[in-house]
Amino acid sequence: MSSQLLRQPAEIRFQDELQRLHEQDGSAAKPANWYLSPRSVRAFILGDDKLNVSRKFYGDDALVDRAIVTLxxxxxxxxxxEPGTxxxxxxxxxxxxxxxxxxxxIQGTAGTTEDHxxxxWxxxxxxxxxxxxxxxxPSPLYQGMAAGKTVRFEEITRCPPExxxxMVSMLSDKTMMLPEMGEGARLLAQSGFNVIATANLRDRGVHEMSAALKRRFNFETVKPIQDAKFEQQLLRLQLQQELGDLKGQVQVGDDVVEVLVTVFQELRKGVATDGTHLKxxxxVMSTAEAVNIAHAASLEAAFLGDGAVTGxxxxxxxRGVVLKDNxxxxxxxxxxxxxxxxxxxKHNSAWKSFYEESKALWQ
Ligand SMILES: Nc1ncnc2c1ncn2[C@@H]1O[C@H](COP(=O)(O)OP(=O)(O)O)[C@@H](O)[C@H]1O
Ligand SMILES: [Mg+2]
Structure with missing residues (x-):
């Protein structure tokens, strides 16, 4: 049954890796209530060949270290x-x-209330x-405080500032008052409790973050991947995962992957490798959108074409996946x-196919 689910949580998807790291930790020092030692948390995210743990986040290892220290x-x-980083x-x-x-x-939205x-009741x-x-x-935050666990707050700036x-008192005093339960009733957070919030800087419907809240958080800016070769590798890897059982039925050449990543990187930077200035x-032209394009093109090739993905x-x-109606x-x-x-x-067949189809479609 489980293989039918669209997506399992990370602790299930990577159960074996987490287990191996946990065993390897043995009696290594850990912050109270942490499942893995900080070193193993790092290995889980950045990979460890000896333990056969895959790398999951690319591009900024130092950021991961700082994030662990913050937590x-x-x-x-x-x-x-930016979205998709x-x-x-x-x-x-x-x-x-x-x-x-x-x-x-907790998923932040315009409709998130204090009760959420x-x-x-x-x-x-x-x-x-x-x-x-x-x-x-109890909310997820309540549960995390009670059990000494990490609580995630997604898209926090979608919530109105009030x-x-x-969150401010919860983060500064690590205490949640429970006035309905009697005078002075409160929930005190167990060690191990902390919050990871995320905020997209570019989406519409985003509020300012209050100064009080900002002081309770260490900020890390996650940037799009800069290195083209790296992004191509990542795109391939994620495309394989998305395609699952279909991957044997489509061929995606390196030249096609290169066209896709080059188009994305140049448009993202606003300048082509030959120096041409672009608007x-x-x-959002993130890796995630590039994977979506490659995935859609692969489905087309597998089900409506001959299996080969072209430029x-x-x-x-x-147009449909990224540019929409703008x-x-x-x-x-x-x-x-x-x-x-x-x-x-003029010199490259994948670019030729991309160029000619673009002309035919858009002009
Ligand atoms: N640096 C990166 N390392 C690994 N995967 C990445 C990286 N950047 C983007 N991705 C891919 O893009 C997907 C979208 O990311 P997501 O976490 O939804 O972005 P965000 O929350 O920043 O909008 C990720 O699940 C991952 O597959
Ligand atoms: Mg997100």
Missing amino acids: MGKQGLMLVG AKSMLSELLAAAISHDSGLT IKYS NYALLLAEGPSERSLV IQDV KPDA GALARQL DEDIARVQYYIDAVARERA
Whole structure:
């Protein structure tokens, strides 16, 4: 049955790796209530060949070290950056490695209320018994404080500032007041409790973060992957994972992967490798979007084509997957195709296929 689920939490997907690291830790020193030692948390995320632990986060090892150190201390960890830079992934992996539980997650939205963050009530029990441990319905934050675990707060800046501020006392005093349960009633956090929040800097509907809240967090900015070769490798790896059993039925050449990653990197940076200046699209052009394009093009090749992914197939997916209905973005990419892709099409068949299909589709 489990193989039918679209996605398992990290502590299930990587159960074996976590187990091996846990065993290797033996009596190594750990912060109270941590499942793995800090060194093993690092190995879980950055990989360890000897223990056959895969690398999961690429591009900035020092950031991972700092994140682990932050989580051992009193401050929360705030991961900020463009969408698609693996902030959510990193917070899930950290929670899985530190607390063996990545599920204590609050999803920030415009509709998040104080109850979502603290606790609510089972009203039938509340009426029958009054406020009690039984009638209280704990939030993920409550559970994390009670058990000394990592709590994730996704997209915290989507919550209105007054709701963000509910977190302030929880992070500074590590205490949640429970006024309904009697005078002075409170929940005190166990050691091991901490919060990893994520915030996208570019999406619409984002609020400012209050100064009080900022002081409770150490900030880490997660950047898109800079190195083209690295991004190509990662794209291949993630495409394989996405394709699952289908991967035997599609061929994605290195030249096609190179076209995709080059297009993304150049548009993201606003300058081509030959120095041509470009206007950056508003659309998010992260690795995650590139994987989505490669995946869609692979499905097309497998089910409607002959199995080979071409540059043209990328061009067919680029608009629907990334540019959507933004006319200005479409014009920016058209410029790119004329100014940059056309020249490359003269010497390279993957670029030629990409260029010709783009022309046919968009002009
Ligand atoms: N540096 C990276 N290392 C590994 N995977 C990455 C990296 N950057 C992006 N990805 C991929 O992009 C996906 C999207 O990331 P996600 O965590 O949803 O981003 P965010 O929360 O920052 O918007 C990740 O699950 C991962 O597959
Ligand atoms: Mg996210």
